[in-house]
Amino acid sequence: MRLAWGPDVDAFRAELVEFLEEHAPPEAKALKNFGSLSDSGDHDGESIIPDWARRWQAMLFDHGWMIPGYPRHLGGRDATPVQTLVYLQEMSARGVPRSVHFPGYAIVAPSLLEFGDDSQRQLAPAAIRGDDVWCIGMSEPNAGSDLAGLQTRAVLDGDTFVVNGQKVWTSYAMVAERCFCYVRTDPAAPRHQGISVLIIDMDTPGIEVRPLRQFSGAAHFAEVFFTDVVVPATNLVGEVNDGWRITMGSLAHERGGLWVQSVSLLESTLDDLVSLCRRRGLTTDAGVKRRLAEAYEQVSSLRALGYKGFTSFARTSSAPEHSYLKLATSELGKSLYELGMELLGPDGVVVDAERGEEGGRWVRGYFMSFANTIAGGSSEIQRNIIAQRVLGLPRS
Numbered sequence: 001m002r003l004a005w006g007p008d009v010d011a012f013r014a015e016l017v018e019f020l021e022e023h024a025p026p027e028a029k030a031l032k033n034f035g036s037l038s039d040s041g042d043h044d045g046e047s048i049i050p051d052w053a054r055r056w057q058a059m060l061f062d063h064g065w066m067i068p069g070y071p072r073h074l075g076g077r078d079a080t081p082v083q084t085l086v087y088l089q090e091m092s093a094r095g096v097p098r099s100v101h102f103p104g105y106a107i108v109a110p111s112l113l114e115f116g117d118d119s120q121r122q123l124a125p126a127a128i129r130g131d132d133v134w135c136i137g138m139s140e141p142n143a144g145s146d147l148a149g150l151q152t153r154a155v156l157d158g159d160t161f162v163v164n165g166q167k168v169w170t171s172y173a174m175v176a177e178r179c180f181c182y183v184r185t186d187p188a189a190p191r192h193q194g195i196s197v198l199i200i201d202m203d204t205p206g207i208e209v210r211p212l213r214q215f216s217g218a219a220h221f222a223e224v225f226f227t228d229v230v231v232p233a234t235n236l237v238g239e240v241n242d243g244w245r246i247t248m249g250s251l252a253h254e255r256g257g258l259w260v261q262s263v264s265l266l267e268s269t270l271d272d273l274v275s276l277c278r279r280r281g282l283t284t285d286a287g288v289k290r291r292l293a294e295a296y297e298q299v300s301s302l303r304a305l306g307y308k309g310f311t312s313f314a315r316t317s318s319a320p321e322h323s324y325l326k327l328a329t330s331e332l333g334k335s336l337y338e339l340g341m342e343l344l345g346p347d348g349v350v351v352d353a354e355r356g357e358e359g360g361r362w363v364r365g366y367f368m369s370f371a372n373t374i375a376g377g378s379s380e381i382q383r384n385i386i387a388q389r390v391l392g393l394p395r396s
């Protein structure tokens with residue numbers, strides 16, 4: 001058995017590392033919470049998408065490093081799945097996010113490419129390059145985990161839709177140019193069958209965005225109210241009443257490798273915990289040592305499981321391991337930050353960037369670690385999915 005990556009992958013890695021060493025902005029390297037909402041901007045009046053992050057995303061796109069698996073005109077270089085895995089590994093091991101706003105490049109662009117018409121597909125490059133900021137209008141006050149319960153209504157009137165309703169937890173709504181919005185177009189149809197997706201320009205009259213300030217002090221998401229918002233019928237993505245397929249649809253080329261980011265982030269958080277213990281003289285405490293060793297064991301098991309899932313994904317485009325990895329990495333992230341807060345004692349709660357340990361990183365990461373167990377499907381919902389779809393257990 002030969003456990004090595006092979007020359008093409010080694011060359012790919014070397015080129016990437018050289019690029020990152022030369023170009024990665026210091027602000028990106030300083031972001032500890034990889035690509036997350038918690039640490040970008042919104043401190044001291046900085047925009048939630050700072051200028052350096054916009055320039056960095058555009059540079060990655062222009063050099064074919066934004067989504068390596070895509071072709072050149074979409075910010076990639078036709079990388080193989082294994083090369084993409086290496087890319088995600090290197091980026092996350094360095095704590096360098098490629099973007100601080102995920103909806104455009106990670107969700108909207110792949111969906112437009114898969115389900116959009118010709119003119120909608122042309123919106124994809126700017127979404128990936130970050131020139132256009134998108135938000136995703138899925139969740140509503142009565143439709144979160146139960147997304148099929150969404151009630152924002154779109155009524156076709158000639159060649160326009162008229163939209164009324166409310167979204168909530170809409171990340172980046174206050175800076176977005178467009179919303180990828182899930183609306184109910186047939187209230188009489190069974191719940192999953194009456195949903196459509198509209199592209200809505202955020203400056204359309206009738207849209208009100210009310211930012212929601214988080215526990216951490218930042219405001220990265222908002223409530224969005226739609227009152228008689230007129231949207232051209234040509235902004236419908238895919239077929240009318242076929243929106244559920246899009247919700248279930250494309251997270252595209254990288255779904256098979258996304259776990260790497262989460263596992264690498266856990267590894268670097270664990271390294272930082274060890275450094276914290278060294279600085280604070282806690283490395284001789286048997287209880288602390290045991291907890292760090294347990295965490296190390298868990299992160300290593302998740303990496304091994306991720307590789308196994310990656311192999312099945314590359315072969316069959318599906319991997320039950322991935323359902324478990326979302327649940328396990330977000331829950332383990334929470335317990336690592338909990339441990340960090342415990343080790344810091346009273347110092348842990350100091351959020352102040354100048355006085356807090358590592359710029360208040362532990363307390364902000366601690367708050368954010370809870371959000372990670374909710375965003376993209378809560379841990380309870382992941383457990384339901386594993387029980388029903390992976391283990392084949394009855395619903396109740």
Ligand SMILES: Cc1cc2nc3c(=O)[nH]c(=O)nc-3n(C[C@H](O)[C@H](O)[C@H](O)COP(=O)(O)OP(=O)(O)OC[C@H]3O[C@@H](n4cnc5c(N)ncnc54)[C@H](O)[C@@H]3O)c2cc1C
Pocket residue numbers: 037103135136137138139140141143144145146168169170171172221371372374375376377378379380381384
């Ligand atoms: C950081 C972050 C960013 C987000 N960004 C966006 C965005 O850009 N656009 C957008 O549309 N939404 C966004 N969301 C919203 C997110 O999708 C929802 O919060 C999530 O789907 C949960 O929905 P909810 O908040 O309504 O909670 P609910 O669905 O009301 O759930 C409340 C609790 O009940 C549990 N629960 C619900 N149903 C079940 C069940 N069947 N079995 C067991 N337990 C259950 C849940 O796990 C949870 O603990 C974001 C959320 C976060 C945290």
